[in-house]
Structure formats: C-alpha cells, structure tokens
Amino acid sequence: MSRIHQLSQSLINKIAAGEVVERPASVVKELMENAVDASATRIDVTVRGGGVEMVRVVDNGCGIPADQLPLAVASHATSKLGEADDLFRVGTLGFRGEALASIAEISRLVIRSRPADSPGGAELEVSGGKPSEVVPCGCPVGTSVEVHNLFFNIPVRRKFLRSSQTEFGHVSEAFTRVALPSPQAHFTLRHNDRQVFELAASDGWLERIARLSSRELAENLIRVESTDQEVRLAGYVANPTHSRSNNRMQYLFLNGRYIRDRALQHALGEAYRGLLMTGRYPIAFLTLEMPPEAVDVNVHPTKLEVRFQDSSRLYSQLLSTLRSKFLTTDLTVHVQSTGDHLDATAGHDEARTDELRQELVDWAKGKVASWDTPQPGGSQPAAQDASDVGQSSGNRQPLQLTRLDRSSVSALQIHNRYLVTESEQGVTIIDQHALHERILYEQLRQRIVSEAVETQSLLVPEPVDLSAPEAAAALEHRELLAQLGMNIEPFGGNTVLLAGYPAMLANMNPVEVLHELLEQLLSGGKQPDRRDLLDELLHTIACKAAIKAGDRLAPEEIAALLEQRHLVDDPHHCPHGRPAALVFTREELDRQFKRG
Amino acid sequence: MKLTCEREKLLHAFQTAASVAPVRSPKPILQNLKLEVTAECAMLTGTDLEVGIRIEVPGLEVEVPGNVVLPISRFGSILRESSDEKLDLQNDGQKTIVRGQQSEFQLPSENPDEFPTVTTFEEDKYHELSARFFREIVRRTVFATDNESSRYALGGVLLELTAEGIIAVATDGRRLARQEGPAKSVGGHLSGDTMTIVPSRAMQLLERALGDSEGNIQLAARENDVLVKSDQVTIYSRLVEGRYPKWRDVFPRREDAVKIELSVGPFHAAVRQAAIVTSDQRRGVDFTFGGGKVVLAGHGAEYGESHVELPIAYDGADLEVTLDPHYVSDFLKVLDPEQTFVMELRDPKSAAVCLTDDGYGYVIMPLASN
Numbered sequence: 001m002s003r004i005h006q007l008s009q010s011l012i013n014k015i016a017a018g019e020v021v022e023r024p025a026s027v028v029k030e031l032m033e034n035a036v037d038a039s040a041t042r043i044d045v046t047v048r049g050g051g052v053e054m055v056r057v058v059d060n061g062c063g064i065p066a067d068q069l070p071l072a073v074a075s076h077a078t079s080k081l082g083e084a085d086d087l088f089r090v091g092t093l094g095f096r097g098e099a100l101a102s103i104a105e106i107s108r109l110v111i112r113s114r115p116a117d118s119p120g121g122a123e124l125e126v127s128g129g130k131p132s133e134v135v136p137c138g139c140p141v142g143t144s145v146e147v148h149n150l151f152f153n154i155p156v157r158r159k160f161l162r163s164s165q166t167e168f169g170h171v172s173e174a175f176t177r178v179a180l181p182s183p184q185a186h187f188t189l190r191h192n193d194r195q196v197f198e199l200a201a202s203d204g205w206l207e208r209i210a211r212l213s214s215r216e217l218a219e220n221l222i223r224v225e226s227t228d229q230e231v232r233l234a235g236y237v238a239n240p241t242h243s244r245s246n247n248r249m250q251y252l253f254l255n256g257r258y259i260r261d262r263a264l265q266h267a268l269g270e271a272y273r274g275l276l277m278t279g280r281y282p283i284a285f286l287t288l289e290m291p292p293e294a295v296d297v298n299v300h301p302t303k304l305e306v307r308f309q310d311s312s313r314l315y316s317q318l319l320s321t322l323r324s325k326f327l328t329t330d331l332t333v334h335v336q337s338t339g340d341h342l343d344a345t346a347g348h349d350e351a352r353t354d355e356l357r358q359e360l361v362d363w364a365k366g367k368v369a370s371w372d373t374p375q376p377g378g379s380q381p382a383a384q385d386a387s388d389v390g391q392s393s394g395n396r397q398p399l400q401l402t403r404l405d406r407s408s409v410s411a412l413q414i415h416n417r418y419l420v421t422e423s424e425q426g427v428t429i430i431d432q433h434a435l436h437e438r439i440l441y442e443q444l445r446q447r448i449v450s451e452a453v454e455t456q457s458l459l460v461p462e463p464v465d466l467s468a469p470e471a472a473a474a475l476e477h478r479e480l481l482a483q484l485g486m487n488i489e490p491f492g493g494n495t496v497l498l499a500g501y502p503a504m505l506a507n508m509n510p511v512e513v514l515h516e517l518l519e520q521l522l523s524g525g526k527q528p529d530r531r532d533l534l535d536e537l538l539h540t541i542a543c544k545a546a547i548k549a550g551d552r553l554a555p556e557e558i559a560a561l562l563e564q565r566h567l568v569d570d571p572h573h574c575p576h577g578r579p580a581a582l583v584f585t586r587e588e589l590d591r592q593f594k595r596g
Numbered sequence: 597m598k599l600t601c602e603r604e605k606l607l608h609a610f611q612t613a614a615s616v617a618p619v620r621s622p623k624p625i626l627q628n629l630k631l632e633v634t635a636e637c638a639m640l641t642g643t644d645l646e647v648g649i650r651i652e653v654p655g656l657e658v659e660v661p662g663n664v665v666l667p668i669s670r671f672g673s674i675l676r677e678s679s680d681e682k683l684d685l686q687n688d689g690q691k692t693i694v695r696g697q698q699s700e701f702q703l704p705s706e707n708p709d710e711f712p713t714v715t716t717f718e719e720d721k722y723h724e725l726s727a728r729f730f731r732e733i734v735r736r737t738v739f740a741t742d743n744e745s746s747r748y749a750l751g752g753v754l755l756e757l758t759a760e761g762i763i764a765v766a767t768d769g770r771r772l773a774r775q776e777g778p779a780k781s782v783g784g785h786l787s788g789d790t791m792t793i794v795p796s797r798a799m800q801l802l803e804r805a806l807g808d809s810e811g812n813i814q815l816a817a818r819e820n821d822v823l824v825k826s827d828q829v830t831i832y833s834r835l836v837e838g839r840y841p842k843w844r845d846v847f848p849r850r851e852d853a854v855k856i857e858l859s860v861g862p863f864h865a866a867v868r869q870a871a872i873v874t875s876d877q878r879r880g881v882d883f884t885f886g887g888g889k890v891v892l893a894g895h896g897a898e899y900g901e902s903h904v905e906l907p908i909a910y911d912g913a914d915l916e917v918t919l920d921p922h923y924v925s926d927f928l929k930v931l932d933p934e935q936t937f938v939m940e941l942r943d944p945k946s947a948a949v950c951l952t953d954d955g956y957g958y959v960i961m962p963l964a965s966n
Contacts, residue, residue, distance in 0.1 A: 444877065454880050456920065457961040458769045459947070460841040462747065485964075503920065503963055504877040511746060 010105065010129045013075055014154065017102035019301045023161060024051025024150055025170035026302070027107075030099035031145050032178040035059035036256070037080060037092045040142060041201065042186040045175055049192070050167030052150050052158075060142040063115035066122030069134050072111065073126050075101035089292040093257055096301065100145075105129040106157075107150045113143040128153045172196065176212050177258035180251055181287060183208040209236065209285050213249070217242055217283065222329055224286070226321040230294065231314065233321055235286035237268075240275040241579075242283055249283040254295065256287075260304050267315045271322035273535075277578060288314070411558050417549040419558055426586040432561065433549045434580035439564045441542035445535075453534075454503035455485035461497035464511050468494050470518045477521055484533055486514060502537065513540055597633060597662025597687045602655035606683075607675040609653045612805050612829070613642040614668045616649045628665045630711040635661055641714040642668075647798045648714035648832040649805060663708035664692055674701055715832045717825040719816035721783035723757045727806045727813050727826055729777050733764045734803040736775045736930045736956055741796040742768030749838035752793035757786055757817055765843050766796075771923045772843060776955035785816065791840050792817040798833035805829045847959055848949055853940040856885055856910040861933030864925065866892050866906045871921035873899040880963040881921045885941065886914035894921070915941050917948055918963040927958045 007015075021027060028045060035043045038061025048054040064072050071077045078097030081087065087095070103109060104126040114121030121139035125132045151158040161167060168191050175197065179187040183205050189197040199211050210218035221236035238249075250268060252259055272282040296307040308314055411421035411430070419430040466474060471494040474481065478488050485502035501510035520536045547553065553561070613629050621627060621644065629642045631653070638653040664687040671694070675683075680696035687693070687705055694701040733753075742750040745768065756763040762779040765772065806813065806826055813826045817835075824831045870881045870892035878896035888911055894902040927950055931937065937956075940949040950958040 453965075454878065454918075455964040456770055456879075457945075457947075457964060459767060459772055459846045459959060459961050460769055460843075462769060500964065503879045509744070509746060 009075070013101055013105040013129055016075070016098060016301075017105045018154075018157070020099060020102045021106060021150075022302075023170055024055055024167050025174040027051065027055050027103055027147050027150060028057070028171050029174040029178065029302075030094070030103065031055065031057035031147075032175065033093035034099065034145075035061055035143070036178060036182055036185070037094055038062045038143065040185060043179075044188045044190075045171075046190045047168065047171050047192075050161075050164030051171045052161060052164065052167060053148070055147045055150070055171075056144065058142065058144040060140070063118070063121075063141055063143055064111075064113040065115050065118065066113075066134055066136070069111065069113065069122055069124040070131055073100050073104045073109070073124065073131060077101070087298055088296070090297050091255075091292050093303075095298075098301070103147055103150075104131075106154050107152065108148040110146040110148075111143065112137055112139045114139050114141050116141045177251070180208060180212060180285065181253040181256045181258070205285070206236065221285070222325060224321050224325050226317060228313070228317045230291050231317060232289040233286060233317055234289075235284065237271075237286070237322060237325075238283035240272060240282070243272075243276050243280040244283060245280060247281040250281065251285045253287045254297075254306060255289055255292065257297065257303060257306075259306050261306070261308075261311075263311050263315050264318055267318040268322070271319050271326070275326065286318075410555075411562055413553050413558060416552050419553075419562070421562065423583070425583060426589060427584040428581050429584070430562075430565075430581045431549070431578070432551070432553065433546050434578055435565065436561060437542045437546035438580055439561070440546055441538055444538045444542055453483070453485040455482075455487060455500040456503040457487070457500040458498065461489065461499040462511065463491055463495050464498050464514060466494050466496060466515075466518065469522055470494075470515070471496060473518050473521045474514070480533065481517065484517070484537060486510075486517065488514075504541065505537075508540070508544060513537065516540060597664055598659040598685070599633060599638075600657040600659075600682055600684050601653070603675060603678055603680055603683050605655045606653055607672075609640050609651045609828075610666075610672060610675055612807075613640045613649050613651050614672060615801060615804065616642040616644055616647055617668055618644040625665065625706060625710055626712075627669070628667050628706065628711065629671075630663060630665050630708055632663050632708075633658055633661045641711070643712055643714050643832075645712060646795070646834050647801060648712075649801070650714050650716065650830040650832075651805065652828040654828075662687065665706045665708050665711055666692065667703060670701075670703055714830075715821070715823065717814065717816070717823050717830045719785075719814075719818075719823060721785035722814040722816040722823075723762060723779045723781055723785055724812050724814050725762060725777070725779035727809045727811055729779075730813055730815075730824075731803050731806060733762070733775050733777070734799045737764045737766035737773045738796045738799050739926050739930070740766040740768055740771055740773040740958075743796060745769065747838065747841075748836055749791070749793055749840045752795045752836035753799050754840045754843070755787060755792040755794060755815075755817065755822075757781065757792065757815070759786065762815075765840070767841070767843065770920075770961050771926070772847065772959040773927070774843070774847065774957045774959075776957075779815075782814075787817050790817065790819060791835070791838075792822060793836040793838070793840055794822055794833055795836050798822075798831065801833075802831055805831060846947075847957065848940070848947055850940065850942060850949075853942045853949070854885075854910075854912060854915055856890075856908060856915075856939045856941065857936055858890075858908060858939055859934075859936045860928050860931045862906055863890075864928035864933065866890070866904045867921050867924050867928065870894040870902045870904045871925070873902045874921060875899055879920050879922075880918040880965065881924075882916060882918050884914055884916045885910050886912060915943075917941055917944050918965065919948060919960050920963060923960045927960075931956075 020030065024047065028047070028051060032043060032045065035057055038059060040059035040061035042060045044056075044058045046054070046056040046058075068079075076097045078095060080092040080095045081090075081097070100109075100111075105128065108125070108127045110123065110125050112121055112123045121137050122134050123137040123139075124134045151161070171191070172189065175187070175189045179185075179189075179197070179199055183202050186201045187197065187199040188195070197211065199208060202208060206218055206221065209221065217238060218236075220239040220242050222239060223236055225232075225234045227233070247265055250265055252261060252264055268282055268284055276282060294309045297303050299305050299307055411419040413419055413432070417432065419432055419435075421428050421430065474488050474496050475490055481488055485500065485504075487498070487500035489497040489499050491497045498510060498514060501513070505513055517533055517536055520533060610629065617629070618626055623645075626644055629640055632639045632641065633656065635658065638656045638658070640651045640653050642649050664685070671692075674694055678696050678699065680699075684695040685692070686695070690705065692703040692705045694703070737753045741753060745751065747769075750768055752766075754765040756765070757779065759781050761777055763774065763776045765774045767773070802824055806829065809826055809828075811827050813824055815825075816823045821832060821834050824833075867881070871894060873894045873896050874881060875896045875898050878898070880894075881902075882891075882893040884891040884893070885908065888907060888909075890906050890908050890910075892902070892904040892906070931952065935952065937950050937952045940951065944962060945964065946962070948960045948962065950960070
C-alpha cells in the first residue's frame with residue numbers, strides 16, 4: 001500500500017505550472033501581461049527556437065525593488081491583490097501570483113529589475129525553482145525576464161512540443177492577443193534575431209489591427225460602438241466580404257483581457273446570419289468594458305474563460321449593435337474594395353433602433369414566441385424606459401445608403417443568369433437567382449411568421465435513417481419540430497418515423513428538409529428556437545421556388561424583379577449569404593480603362 | 597420485304613407504339629420501331645427496355661415477309677403528312693423505300709436483328725378482366741402515385757390478384773386510392789406474396805393502348821415483370837422494386853365513424869370554389885359538416901378567405917376536418933358527376949375515407965394546424 005503524504009512545495013509548483021504553462025506561448029502571455037500590469041509603455045519580446053530555447057520580455061514599467069525580488073518568484077505572492085474582496089473587482093490582467101513561480105519552476109529564469117526611484121538594479125536567477133542570491137546589477141528602469149530551456153526538468157512536456165515554427169506561431173498569437181488591446185504601448189516581437197512585429201504606440205486601434213492582421217482587412221472593417229448601462233462595446237467588425245473558415249479571427253477583449261466566450265461568439269455569428277455563407281466565420285475585433293465586479297475572471301488559471309453576471313443582456317447588446325449597424329451600412333460587395341465602408345456610418349431612425357434592440361433583448365430572453373420583424377414604416381412601439389435600452393452615444397450622421405435609382409430599372413440579362421444595370425455609382429451586376437430568392441424569402445417570412453404552420457399528416461409514416469447525433473437532436477427537439485409541422489416519432493436505433501410534415505413544402509422531399517433542419521439544430525451554439533428553424537425552412541422553400549440561373553427573363557420580369565429589390569431589407573446578399581449583387585464603380589471602370 | 601399498308605391504321609398503331617420509345621437514349625436504335633411481317637400477321641414493337649409494346653397492324657397486303665426498323669420521327673412524319681390512303685413499303689436491307697401516289701421517300705435502315713426483342717405473351721396462368729374495368733382502374737389510381745418519392749414503390753400501382761378478383765392500390769403517403777373489382781383467375785394465377793407494383797407510366801400506356809376496346813384483357817404477373825394482352829396489343833413492363841407499405845393497416849375500417857352521403861358534382865364545385873383562396877403556403881380548406889349542410893372555408897393570409905355552403909343530407913352534430921382541396925378534387929374528378937359517394941369521418945385528426953358503391957375507396961390524411 002502506498003502511503004498518503006504531503007507533496008513538496010516544488011512538486012506542487014510543478015503540477016500547478018502544468019496548468020498555467022502549457023507551451024512557450026503561455027510564458028509569453030504571462031510575462032507580457034505582467035509588463036502591461038506594470039504600466040509599461042514599451043514592451044520588447046524576444047524569442048529563440050520557438051520560445052523553447054529562450055523567451056525574453058523587457059519592459060519599462062514600474063520595476064520591482066531588490067528586496068521584493070525573491071517574493072516575485074514565490075508562489076501565491078503578488079502585488080495585484082490585497083484582500084479577498086479584491087478578487088471580485090480585478091482590475092489587472094493577472095492576480096493569482098502564480099505565473100512567475102510556475103515558470104521559474106520549470107525553466108532557468110533570470111529576472112532583472114530596477115524601479116524608477118532606485119539608483120541601480122538587482123538580478124535574481126532561479127533554476128528549476130531554486131533561487132540564487134539577489135545580486136546588484138546595472139540595468140535600465142523596468143523589468144526584464146529571461147526564460148531559458150523551458151521544461152528542461154519536465155521531459156514529458158518537452159516531448160509534446162511541436163516544431164519551433166509551430167510554437168512560434170502560438171507565441172505570435174499570444175503576442176497579438178496582448179498587443180491588440182493596448183495600442184498606447186510600443187510592442188516589438190523578434191524571433192531568432194528576426195524582427196517580426198514593430199508596433200509603435202498609436203492612438204488608433206485600427207492602425208494596430210492593420211499591423212497585426214493586414215492592411216486590406218483593416219480597410220474593410222466597420223466601426224461599431226454601443227453603451228448599455230455600464231457596459232461599453234466598441235471595436236471593428238469586418239465587412240461580410242471578408243470572412244474566415246474558422247473563428248480564430250474573432251478577437252474579443254474584456255477590460256483589456258483576451259477572452260473566448262461561446263455565447264458572444266454565437267451572437268457574432270447570428271449578427272452575420274444571412275450575410276456569410278455557411279461554414280464561414282465573421283472577423284471581429286471587439287472590446288468590452290464593464291465594471292470589474294460585473295464579471296468573474298477567476299474561473300480558469302489562464303483566464304481565457306470568464307463568467308458574466310448578465311450574459312444574455314450582453315448577448316443581445318452585441319447582436320443588436322451589429323445588426324443595426326449592418327442595416328444602415330451598404331454591404332454591397334465592391335469589386336475593388338475601397339475605404340468607403342469605414343465612412344458609411346450609422347445613424348437612422350432612432351425609434352427603429354430601439355424597436356430592434358428591444359426585440360432582440362426579448363428574443364434573447366426567449367420571450368418572443370412568435371416573431372414579427374419590424375418593417376420600415378410599420379407601427380412604432382410605445383416609448384421605452386430609456387435606462388433599460390441604453391442608447392449609443394456619438395454624433396449621428398444622416399443615412400447613407402446606396403440604393404438603386406427607382407427610375408432606372410432597365411437592365412440587361414446576360415447568359416440568362418445575371419442582370420446588369422446602371423446605378424448612380426457605376427454598374428451593378430445582380431445574380432438573378434440570388435435576388436429572387438431573397439425577395440421570395442422576405443415575402444414568405446412576412447406571410448408565415450404570424451401564422452400557424454399546417455401539417456400534412458402521412459398515411460404511412462416514413463422511416464428516416466439518421467446519424468446518431470441527428471437522431472438524438474430530432475428526438476430531443478420533437479416539440480420544436482412539431483411546431484414547424486414536422487412530426488417525428490422514435491422508431492428505435494437511429495431511425496425515426498416522419499408522421500407529418502409542413503404542408504407548405506408542397507412537392508419538396510420532406511426527408512431532405514428534415515436533414516437540413518437537423519443540421520441547423522446541431523450547428524447552433526445556442527438553443528435554436530422556432531424562429532431559427534422556420535428561417536431555415538423558408539430559405540429552402542425560397543431557394544427552390546426562385547428563378548434559376550439559366551432562366552430567360554422577359555423585360556417585364558426583369559423590371560418587376562428590380563422594382564421589388566427595394567422591398568427587401570438587405571438586397572445585397574441572398575439568404576445563404578452569397579452576394580446577390582456586385583458593384584463596379586465608375587472610378588474603378590475609369591481606372592481600368594486608364595482614364596486617370 | 598415488300599408490302600402495302602393502309603396509312604390510317606398503320607399511323608394509329610405506330611403512334612401508340614411510339615409513345616413507349618425513350619425521348620433520348622444512349623441506345624439510338626430504341627428511337628425506332630420494329631415491324632415484323634410474316635405471312636399471317638404484322639407486329640409493330642417498341643421498347644425503352646423498361647416497358648415494351650407489341651401491337652398488331654391490321655390491313656396489310658404482304659408480298660414479301662420480312663423485318664424492318666423504322667425511325668420514329670421520320671417515318672411517323674411521313675405517315676402523318678401523307679394524304680394517300682395506301683402506302684407501299686419496301687426494304688432491301690440497305691434502305692427503306694416508302695412510296696405514295698405522288699411521293700417517294702428513301703430512309704436509311706438499320707439491322708432489325710439489333711432491335712431488342714419484346715417479350716410475347718405465352719402465359720397459361722393469368723387473370724382475365726374487362727378492358728373497360730382496367731381503364732377505370734388506371735384512371736382511379738394512377739393520379740395518387742408519387743414518382744418523386746424516395747420510396748420508389750410509391751411510384752407504381754400495386755396490383756393484388758386474388759381468386760376473387762383484383763385490387764389496385766396507389767398512394768403518395770398523404771392519400772391512398774384503392775379500386776377493387778371482378779377478375780377471373782385462369783390456371784390458378786395469383787399474385788400471392790410477390791409485390792406486383794406496376795410503374796405508373798406503364799399503367800398509363802396500357803390505358804392508351806387499350807383504346808376503346810370492349811373485350812377482355814389478360815394480365816399475367818411474374819416475378820419481375822408483368823404482361824398484359826388484349827386483342828391487338830401486348831404490353832410488357834418491369835415491376836417497380838421495393839416493398840409496398842401495408843396499405844390494409846392504414847385503410848381505416850371504422851364502425852364508429854359518421855357516414856355522410858354526398859353527390860359528386862355539387863360537392864366538387866364547392867371544393868373548387870373554396871380552394872380559390874388557398875396557396876402553397878396555406879393549403880387547407882376547413883370542411884364543417886352538420887345541421888343539414890357542409891361549410892367549406894378557405895383562408896390564406898395572402899389571398900383572402902372563402903366561405904361556401906352546400907346543403908347535404910347529414911343532420912348530426914358538427915364534424916370538422918381540414919383537407920387539402922387538391923386531394924379531394926383528385927378523387928372527385930375521376931367520378932361521374934351524377935354519382936354519389938359516402939364520406940366517413942370521425943374527428944379532425946383522423947383520416948377522411950371516401951367510398952363508392954363500385955369498390956372504389958379513397959383515404960385522405962387531414963391537415964393539422966398548430
């Protein structure tokens with residue numbers, strides 16, 4: 001029998017280190033956060049061999065007095081927290097007093113520091129958790145931490161490290177996550193003596209985004225901003241022309257800290273619903289500022305996840321801010337992207353914004369059973385409590401929308417597929433199927449949402465074979481599906497019986513439609529509701545009913561199609577998110593023809 | 597081969613047989629018909645390999661027997677455009693010569709031996725029924741089949757051949773049509789356990805090929821195909837593979853249902869009127885029976901509402917059911933407007949069953965609204 005015994009402090013630290021320090025990038029993150037917490041205005045990060053050989057972070061922050069150096073590398077020692085209550089209003093990036101101790105435990109660490117008021121600096125070397133004497137040294141004001149041979153005493157962990165290139169990729173990401181929300185500080189990143197980033201201190205967040213991502217992306221960002229009580233949301237989201245196949249370009253910062261939050265990511269996806277193709281993720285750089293007590297960051301040692309006091313409200317704030325922004329922004333795909341999008345700013349009927357916002361708040365709280373999207377010119381809601389629906393401040397500019405001129409509805413159909421028409425800016429090319437589908441979808445939606453859905457019962461229930469997750473989802477959401485007219489009964493195994501289906505599907509194959517609905521059920525991060533699924537149904541119906549690419553249109557049909565274009569909220573994208581129209585501006589054409 | 601034909605008679609046979617041929621096919625010879633001429637008779641055959649037809653051509657004067665393959669579009673046009681009463685047809689193995697009084701055509705000819713053989717009717721076990729009744733079966737069932745379904749079996753008509761007669765069933769899962777009737781089993785012919793599911797296309801072809809003939813037809817169901825023979829025509833069709841749903845289980849036999857007698861003509865008119873305002877998104881028409889009348893109410897958000905009343909013989913408590921008017925119409929369309937039928941109803945959630953006194957039954961599943 002093995003005996004129970006107290007572990008040594010060093011072993012405890014090694015175990016704890018495993019949680020905090022996963023790879024060199026974690027070291028970079030921790031050290032850079034310390035530098036930011038020390039109010040540094042210049043932070044230089046140098047890495048060698050992907051950070052396994054060496055990581056050095058030099059800052060010009062407040063420094064550590066010589067007598068406190070041994071404490072700095074001791075576990076559970078910090079200057080960032082005083083008493084227990086401080087834990088609920090953490091204003092710094094770190095607070096646990098563990099990072100340095102953990103890193104010191106599994107590497108050879110040298111720390112040199114000099115506070116501004118001290119004539120000389122001090123140096124402390126820790127190797128595998130064993131500190132040496134503090135010795136005086138000459139150094140500039142600030143702190144420099146060098147970490148050599150990470151994991152030298154944990155061969156297991158060392159084995160799991162990837163190539164130096166991969167590790168540096170993670171380092172670079174960690175660097176980005178700290179450098180992005182602090183444009184006021186100067187950051188540099190060097191790898192193997194190669195300068196990777198040199199980010200001068202600047203006022204503009206956009207400039208920093210441009211440096212860290214790409215200039216082209218930065219030019220296609222749309223500024224968003226809103227304040228809801230004490231929560232301020234600000235930042236940039238990308239025009240739907242720019243998207244990624246994963247959600248890694250969604251930077252969300254909470255009080256300067258990079259976080260991941262499934263709910264907020266979902267809200268982001270929802271805001272882009274219908275604007276992006278399936279499987280594409282929006283790009284966003286957003287900061288959230290809220291009182292430290294409204295959020296608990298003490299959830300996980302890496303502080304990547306946090307708990308919000310009122311996450312559903314946050315969800316709706318994010319969603320409505322973006323949605324109302326998109327509604328007032330021209331999202332037509334410009335063939336040659338210009339900087340115009342950045343100028344196309346918000347500002348329209350405030351009541352409308354209120355209405356939309358209230359609807360979204362209600363919806364997020366699951367209050368809206370049936371769904372009724374406000375239409376422009378429709379009835380306005382009663383005045384709301386202003387404090388409940390915090391209005392975004394800022395000077396509003398008049399509505400700037402590029403709309404097709406109503407009088408010029410003549411268009412040319414080419415290849416029985418596209419409609420070419422003249423607009424004020426230049427030439428607009430419209431995908432006839434996408435536009436018609438969009439129009440049908442909007443019409444259907446207006447007609448259907450308020451009404452009950454008819455179910456056609458089946459004489460002989462049709463067995464449908466599903467995958468295991470699909471079958472589970474189908475049975476779990478039986479009631480929801482029934483509301484849509486899709487009656488499902490269990491049949492054992494992964495087979496379900498389809499006993500009835502929505503009568504409006506007419507001759508569409510109900511089995512295919514069921515699969516599409518289930519896909520929707522499985523993909524959402526949030527519990528899908530009737531509205532989501534109904535949406536999916538309507539998309540399918542609209543797509544099947546719309547004119548196809550290749551259909552010859554009579555001039556009257558073209559005119560009718562273009563006239564209806566104005567009835568549609570967002571004519572620039574079909575419901576699947578493909579662009580419905582492309583614009584070639586006159587300037588662009590002039591340039592192509594070398595007219596200056 | 598050399599013969600003289602009566603143009604009208606050949607044209608009629610030719611057009612019937614041509615309807616079997618595929619519109620496009622990787623096997624071009626299928627876009628021809630084959631004329632087999634012996635001293636005794638002349639047989640025109642056509643096939644798309646799924647369905648085949650043999651049709652006897654009357655009125656030929658044969659000089660030299662032989663076989664010839666005739667291109668459907670060209671030869672068909674010649675038969676149609678010509679105004680001659682008789683045409684001479686001659687083939688020397690290289691080309692076919694068609695000669696009228698003032699016209700002559702030369703058509704290239706293909707080798708008749710390459711044309712697929714169409715099975716002949718040589719069965720001694722079969723069912724015999726009147727051609728008139730068979731046409732009725734087709735008219736009353738085929739419309740309820742579903743060629744789009746992923747359940748292929750629903751794309752055909754199920755034939756059950758018993759010692760007493762024949763039962764034909766068709767359904768698309770939302771409604772079901774069943775016609776029973778007399779047929780004589782010859783040589784102990786029974787469909788038994790095999791699923792005799794005849795493609796709806798073959799059924800329609802049979803209806804057309806039988807024309808107005810008043811005689812009897814012989815129908816032999818085999819393992820994978822079915823053969824139907826009348827005086828002049830033999831039709832062969834492969835069966836639809838797959839299992840047909842157990843239709844007896846879903847055909848309600850209810851003692852407690854309310855029976856309402858309706859006459860076809862006026863009821864059909866009422867259904868058509870009520871359906872005017874329905875749309876693809878809002879299909880249902882509410883039928884309320886009771887108090888000596890039936891009220892049909894249609895409502896679509898888009899096209900407004902309808903309200904149609906019709907006096908009926910039913911005096912009992914109100915009974916309501918929502919049905920897709922198209923499905924009701926499909927049934928009424930194939931009946932004689934002077935006829936009456938009985939509608940059996942129980943509650944809004946269970947099926948409506950329509951029955952006639954000549955063995956025709958039709959089940960419609962209701963629409964539910966939630």
